[in-house]
């Protein structure tokens with residue numbers, strides 16, 4: 001396990017004509033009033049979401065308005081279809097960035113997301129040699145430990161694709177949580193200096209090409225848990241947590257400024273156990289970390305039907 005040290009329904013959130021009539025789709029009708037909907041002509045359906053009144057938009061900063069417009073929700077009949085679409089989405093971005101800049105910087109979470117990447121390994125056209133692979137969060141355990149996000153990704157994904165081992169950035173598992181977070185941040189800063197990692201012109205934080213996140217039933221993303229002070233971190237790129245409400249307690253995690261400076265973010269959520277947190281995040285009926293996720297270019301929520309049952 002070598003590594004570097006250091007269906008189908010689709011919902012679109014913006015850019016639909018304001019004069020659209022509400023569709024006859026029961027799913028669409030269950031959305032709150034501030035959503036407008038449009039149904040696609042193929043086997044895909046798109047619904048607009050979070051379209052703000054003109055007055056509301058004017059009162060917001062340009063950055064915020066842009067982030068809302070960049071948000072899409074895609075709903076799939078089955079997790080199988082979701083996994084297939086996620087593979088297409090990722091391989092499309094891989095092609096784009098490998099051609100444009102000769103590198104593709106990809107960040108993954110642990111948890112159920114990793115299983116949903118299984119169809120990506122079957123895509124022949126991907127230039128894996130240009131991939132640089134990171135973790136948005138990691139548990140501070142040895143790499144061979146059952147709780148390790150590295151092990152999870154290695155067993156189900158990395159062991160099946162030829163990403164150069166030097167382009168796989170696992171945490172240093174011999175350090176404390178605090179030291180491991182500092183070490184990972186130093187590693188990212190080095191990659192910025194060498195040009196592997198871009199920097200966001202608007203925030204100054206690293207700009208990953210694609211971040212793929214899962215979400216816990218409590219609405220946590222990465223190791224950013226509801227009500228935890230780490231959600232408010234504004235300076236650090238990578239931080240540590242020693243009181244994670246979900247075991248293991250010691251972890252490191254990217255902070256929100258880093259996640260939200262990414263070009264593309266995919267939030268992948270399946271199962272009815274997460275429906276309430278999805279509702280809280282997307283309809284703003286509650287305050288959950290997943291509701292704070294954004295991206296500089298595009299945020300896409302990939303949901304299966306049970307996960308969106310409360311929308």
Ligand SMILES: O=C1O[C@H](COP(=O)(O)O)[C@@H](O)[C@H](O)[C@H]1O
Pocket residue numbers: 109110111112113137138139149213214215216217220221222223246
């Ligand atoms: O502890 C973690 O949980 C979340 C969510 O996991 P899931 O199995 O409910 O999808 C995961 O995204 C994160 O990376 C992991 O450390």
